[in-house]
Amino acid sequence: MNNIHSPEEIKSILRQSNLVVLKQLGQHFLADEKVLKNIIEAADLNKNDAVIEIGPGLGTLTHELALKCRKVIAIEKDKKMVELLRKNLERFKNVEIIEGDILERVPVSLKEAGTLNSLNSYKVVANIPYYITSPIIKLFLESSVKPELMVLLVQKEVAERICACPGKMSVLALSVQIYSQPELINLVSKNSFWPAPKVDSAILKISNIKTSAEVRKSLGFKKASEKDLFRIIKIGFSSKRKKLANNLSSGLNLRKEEISKIFEKLGINENSRAQELSLKKWGDLTNFISMLN
Ligand code: SAH
Secondary structure (H helix, E strand, C coil): CCCCCCHHHHHHHHHHCCCCCCHHHCCCEECCHHHHHHHHHHHCCCCCCEEEEECCCCCHHHHHHHHHCCEEEEEECCHHHHHHHHHHCCCCCCEEEEECCHHHCCHHHHHHCCCCCCCCCCEEEEECCHHHHHHHHHHHHCCCCCCCEEEEEEEHHHHHHHCCCCCCCCHHHHHHHCCCEEEEEEEECHHHEECCCCCCEEEEEEECCCCHHHHHHHCCCCCCCHHHHHHHHHHHCCCCCCCHHHHHHHHHCCCHHHHHHHHHHHCCCCCCCHHHCCHHHHHHHHHHHHHHC
8 A cells, every 4th residue: 555645745745736734624634544544444445346435535535546456536625636636646547536426425315416327336445525424325325326334433422323222313313224234343543644633533344235115014114114214213202301201202293102102012111211222112113103193
């Protein structure tokens, strides 16, 4: 891996190209060879892979991906950085740099535009801008053209929240675990970047990504849809101070006694709080409630 840059090199590349660090775009460039190696390993790449990278920046990861995969599509919002990237990665014929905002380039529109034309599957591998971590993950997991795998550098605290177990569940954890199996691969020090972010990071691997039909099947849904599931989860978490039963009762307009009966049938403790329920139990609740209507 000869393309990794030290903080001094990053500074000098930026200076030479007349670039300034745009904090509002979450620019923290990777400056640690070991982390780069760990990301590549976690992505389990092969020569047939097509990869989408979000926020390639100076192209450190892009360069490595280009050597390992069939095709790399990198989407970068910073216009000036795009110019530099195109110049620096010119020799790689398998790299396509798209200037734009990832949130406006949903995978479906990439497919329609022919960018993902012959791809049956793709992976997402990126050191992403942290200010849009949840929207990025949501965008790909809820898309009709889902990736096969995602390996992302994210804030450590966010990775831990996403990988949480019952007791510490959140809407974010559930919205990832509904579709996939998230796993925290490595912790990454904030000093592995330049400029260093305020907090430490982690490599997050999201695998076993399910289609909507597979999600419904795995939760035993008959009438219910993912939309119903998300609705019940949102209602369940609506007031943090209240017990789950109270949130459901007010949000669903059901009497407390009815909620108690449902809980008893499904083996849910009446004093439960939303963060204590497993995905399976949220599925059971959704299934049951969808039958009432
Ligand atoms: N991947 C690079 C840079 C990470 S910093 C590295 O590891 O060194 C995050 C990158 O995301 C920056 O290059 C930033 O300009 C870009 N970015 C920020 N918001 C974006 C958006 N909405 N869409 C695409 N890229 C974005």
